[in-house]
Amino acid sequence: MYSLPSARRKKPKADGLNLTPILDVVFVLIFFLLFSVQLLRIYEIGSDLPIYQEPAESTPQQKKKKFELKVYVSNKSIRFVNSLSRKELERFETDWGNEEFEQSIEQKIQEIKNEHPTERRVVIATHKKVTYNNLVMILDKLRGADRIYEMGLAQQEKRRQELEDEGKRAEEIDDILNEEILDERRRLLTKKYREQGKTDEEILELVTEVKIGNLFNQIIFED
Amino acid sequence: MANKRFIRNRTRRASAEPFELEMSSLLDILVILLVFLLKNYSVDEFALKINKGISIPDSISKTLTRKGITIQMSKDFEVFIEEKLITTLENDGQWSDEQDVLIKNELLALKENTEQIEMQSDKASGFNGIINLIMDRELNYEHIDKLMDISADSGYEQFKFIVIES
Numbered sequence: 001m002y003s004l005p006s007a008r009r010k011k012p013k014a015d016g017l018n019l020t021p022i023l024d025v026v027f028v029l030i031f032f033l034l035f036s037v038q039l040l041r042i043y044e045i046g047s048d049l050p051i052y053q054e055p056a057e058s059t060p061q062q063k064k065k066k067f068e069l070k071v072y073v074s075n076k077s078i079r080f081v082n083s084l085s086r087k088e089l090e091r092f093e094t095d096w097g098n099e100e101f102e103q104s105i106e107q108k109i110q111e112i113k114n115e116h117p118t119e120r121r122v123v124i125a126t127h128k129k130v131t132y133n134n135l136v137m138i139l140d141k142l143r144g145a146d147r148i149y150e151m152g153l154a155q156q157e158k159r160r161q162e163l164e165d166e167g168k169r170a171e172e173i174d175d176i177l178n179e180e181i182l183d184e185r186r187r188l189l190t191k192k193y194r195e196q197g198k199t200d201e202e203i204l205e206l207v208t209e210v211k212i213g214n215l216f217n218q219i220i221f222e223d
Numbered sequence: 224m225a226n227k228r229f230i231r232n233r234t235r236r237a238s239a240e241p242f243e244l245e246m247s248s249l250l251d252i253l254v255i256l257l258v259f260l261l262k263n264y265s266v267d268e269f270a271l272k273i274n275k276g277i278s279i280p281d282s283i284s285k286t287l288t289r290k291g292i293t294i295q296m297s298k299d300f301e302v303f304i305e306e307k308l309i310t311t312l313e314n315d316g317q318w319s320d321e322q323d324v325l326i327k328n329e330l331l332a333l334k335e336n337t338e339q340i341e342m343q344s345d346k347a348s349g350f351n352g353i354i355n356l357i358m359d360r361e362l363n364y365e366h367i368d369k370l371m372d373i374s375a376d377s378g379y380e381q382f383k384f385i386v387i388e389s
Binding site for chain 1 (some may be wrong): 240244246247250253254255256260261263264271273279280281282283284288289312355358359360361362363365366367368371381383384386387388
């Protein structure tokens with residue numbers, strides 16, 4: 001039987017947002033990401049040089065060198081030596097885990113780098129009973145933290161060649177190159193500190209110390 | 224009477240509201256989890272798997288790892304090459320000639336395999352001579368030195384010490 005439309009008849013209920021397809025996509029995506037997530041950030045310490053190398057005097061270029069850093073690492077002492085002149089630069093009594101000891105090592109390495117900014121190579125002679133953890137700490141100090149790139153190797157070689165063509169002696173070339181690299185490093189540091197908002201006085205103090213990274217990153221282990 | 228009751232209940236059952244699941248809070252959690260996972264997602268195809276029982280040292284280094292053969296050594300002196308257990312040192316970490324030979328043979332086999340693949344395909348990456356050393360932090364340097372020696376004898380000349388971010 002036909003009935004008139006009635007106001008009492010219920011209005012159709014509006015459909016809510018259907019979240020099921022969104023949930024499906026999110027679940028699948030989460031599973032995919034969970035399997036590929038890398039929570040531990042893994043890095044490497046290495047050198048582009050072969051780990052064992054011939055002695056420093058072997059090539060003509062290396063024959064001109066007057067300084068090559070060698071570090072003797074043992075559980076009793078850490079010694080910094082110029083392996084070419086066999087002169088001991090500094091000796092520290094080992095105290096693994098002590099912050100002051102680590103800071104003094106770091107300071108000495110930076111002093112050596114300031115005196116020889118072109119030098120990137122270091123030979124490490126490690127006693128067999130030194131633990132890997134302690135060795136990595138020493139490698140960290142030698143390599144440095146910030147990656148500030150002053151004059152690159154290729155550019156250094158080119159500049160060295162130019163100075164040789166001008167007729168300069170080897171010692172003069174070393175001195176000139178050292179000064180230029182130090183200047184370049186100070187310039188880069190000044191720019192970096194300005195960007196960080198430091199005052200001129202602070203920048204002057206920091207740059208004078210030349211406390212930077214990218215120190216000795218060509219590591220050779222003595223066989 | 225029972226019949227009337229049955230008809231009444233049947234109508235009620237038919238008109239009962241379906242149960243609705245409240246999913247908005249679940250979706251909130253999933254979206255936050257998704258954001259977190261996306262942030263940690265890495266598109267690098269090269270991923271290192273570190274075996275259980277190896278606690279690698281932390282370092283300030285920020286150099287990313289490169290593809291190479293992985294040699295792992297745990298504090299119990301188990302030596303793994305590409306996650307395959309090759310040998311375990313006995314007598315508190317004493318090396319023997321047989322173990323040298325085992326490790327060297329495995330490395331040579333891997334090198335030969337890589338070179339064969341390189342010959343067959345132009346797109347193969349080729350032998351790069353890199354060893355990624357994943358060593359437990361408590362191991363003495365003598366074991367690292369030994370592994371580097373054996374690897375150098377097998378033609379691998381570049382060593383990368385794997386560390387975690389400090």
